[in-house]
Amino acid sequence: xxxxxxxxxxxAGALYLYTPDKETMLVDLLRDHMDExxxxxxxxxxxxxxxxxxxxxxxxxxxxxxxxxxxxxxxxMELRNLGPENFAVIEGLRRDYENRLESILxxxxxxxxxxxxxxxxxxxxxxxxxxxxxxxxxxGGRLGRAAVGDIYWDMVRKAVAV
Amino acid sequence: xxxxxxxxxxxAGALYLYTPDKETMLVDLLRDHMDExxxxxxxxxxxxxxxxxxxxxxxxxxxxxxxxxxxxxxxxMELRNLGPENFAVIEGLRRDYENRLESILxxxxxxxxxxxxxxxxxxxxxxxxxxxxxxxxxxGGRLGRAAVGDIYWDMVRKAVAV
DNA sequence: ACAGTATATGAACAAACGTTCAGAACAATC
DNA sequence: GATTGTTCTGAACGTTTGTTCATATACTGT
Numbered sequence: 221x222x223x224x225x226x227x228x229x230x231x232a233g234a235l236y237l238y239t240p241d242k243e244t245m246l247v248d249l250l251r252d253h254m255d256e257x258x259x260x261x262x263x264x265x266x267x268x269x270x271x272x273x274x275x276x277x278x279x280x281x282x283x284x285x286x287x288x289x290x291x292x293x294x295x296x297m298e299l300r301n302l303g304p305e306n307f308a309v310i311e312g313l314r315r316d317y318e319n320r321l322e323s324i325l326x327x328x329x330x331x332x333x334x335x336x337x338x339x340x341x342x343x344x345x346x347x348x349x350x351x352x353x354x355x356x357x358x359x360g361g362r363l364g365r366a367a368v369g370d371i372y373w374d375m376v377r378k379a380v381a382v
Numbered sequence: 383x384x385x386x387x388x389x390x391x392x393x394a395g396a397l398y399l400y401t402p403d404k405e406t407m408l409v410d411l412l413r414d415h416m417d418e419x420x421x422x423x424x425x426x427x428x429x430x431x432x433x434x435x436x437x438x439x440x441x442x443x444x445x446x447x448x449x450x451x452x453x454x455x456x457x458x459m460e461l462r463n464l465g466p467e468n469f470a471v472i473e474g475l476r477r478d479y480e481n482r483l484e485s486i487l488x489x490x491x492x493x494x495x496x497x498x499x500x501x502x503x504x505x506x507x508x509x510x511x512x513x514x515x516x517x518x519x520x521x522g523g524r525l526g527r528a529a530v531g532d533i534y535w536d537m538v539r540k541a542v543a544v
Numbered sequence: 545a546c547a548g549t550a551t552a553t554g555a556a557c558a559a560a561c562g563t564t565c566a567g568a569a570c571a572a573t574c
Numbered sequence: 575g576a577t578t579g580t581t582c583t584g585a586a587c588g589t590t591t592g593t594t595c596a597t598a599t600a601c602t603g604t
Contacts, residue, residue, distance in 0.1 A: 221591080221592060221593085222590085222591085222592090230551095230552075230553090231552070231553055231554065232554095232592085232593085233552080233553070233554075233555095233593080233594075233595085234551070234552050234553075236592095236593070236594080237550085237551065237552080241592075241593080242592065242593090297459065297462075300459075336537070337532070337533045337536050337537075338525075338533050341525075341530070341533050341534070342537065344514055344515075344517075344518055345511045345514060345534065345537055346511075347514070348510050348511050348513065348514025348517070349507045349508075349510050349511040349514070351510065351514075352506055352507060352509070352510025352511070352513075353506075355506075355510070356506055363500075363503075368503070370499070371499045371500050371503050372503070372507065374499050375498070375499075375504065375507055375541040375542070376541070378540050378541050378542075378543060379537040379538070379540050379541035380537070380540075381540060383561080383562060383563085384560085384561085384562090392581095392582070392583090393582065393583050393584070394562085394563085395563080395564075395565080395582075395583070395584080395585095396581070396582050396583075398562095398563070398564080399580085399581065399582080403562075403563080404562065404563090
């Protein structure tokens with residue numbers, strides 16, 4: 221709390237004008253992040269076909285995560301430091317988001333566009349794979365964001381192809 | 383340290399007979415884990431062809447991570463709490479392991495078995511995807527380990543296919 | 545100018561932290 | 575059974591932790 225206060229340029233006690241305690245501050249941050257993520261995807265209005273929608277999702281997810289690297293990092297590192305009820309809230313939002321990906325996969329599977337052995341596992345696999353970008357991507361590195369999006373989309377596309 | 387001591391059934395001070403300080407204890411744990419991981423893979427003697435080797439790697443990685451879930455969790459959660467030099471050591475070992483996967487991909491790429499846009503990114507993508515299993519897999523769940531291995535291998539195989 | 549509200553300080557609190565150390569308990573050796 | 579070396583305890587240390595609160599400062603509308 222003292223570190224956060226210093227970063228904001230304030231004394232530690234002043235933070236308690238804005239949050240009842242530390243865990244609430246964290247859970248608010250994580251909830252805001254997840255809300256923003258879901259809202260941003262829902263507002264993206266991706267194209268109609270399952271393949272195009274999956275393409276959109278891959279690029280959206282990578283771009284959003286890189287644009288919110290700190291929040292993503294917190295979400296995955298500090299989630300376990302939440303109490304059970306707060307944990308459940310954030311995990312629920314995460315599942316909401318994952319379900320949007322699974323819906324795409326299911327639709328594509330039903331329409332014969334995809335051939336995934338298990339849509340739930342494919343969802344988890346794709347999300348984990350995309351999240352991995354944040355661990356190694358550095359701005360100004362060998363590949364730009366667009367190139368990374370292309371490469372990952374190529375792998376995802378083939379992974380779920382018939 | 384007091385929690386660890388209690389778990390072992392000892393007083394906190396007694397731990398300092400075995401480790402000079404907390405960070406050394408952590409880095410020793412992580413180094414042992416990585417050493418064991420690399421040694422286990424090197425001892426696995428996978429088959430000759432790139433496709434078969436990649437198959438072996440996918441199943442090996444999933445199985446090993448599930449058998450060492452606690453150590454894997456620590457490796458990814460506590461890595462950032464290491465000092466720069468210790469961090470570099472563990473990261474180096476991790477890269478050693480990742481390079482073994484990339485070697486398979488390069489060999490398969492050269493031989494025309496795989497068609498990955500970028501072997502480095504494919505390495506990171508596959509590792510991240512496989513690591514994800516630990517976040518959701520529960521013993522006695524819907525799918526057994528063998529089934530999970532089959533499903534993930536199917537996705538990886540297609541993702542890198544020509 | 546003044547009252548009222550919102551915002552900040554900085555000192556204090558108890559608890560938890562990593563770590564140290566004198567001494568007790570234990571085990572092995574002669 | 576005394577000696578020596580190893581292992582552990584339990585209390586203590588100095589810091590850091592999250593949080594509270596009396597008090598001060600800054601802002602807003604009349």
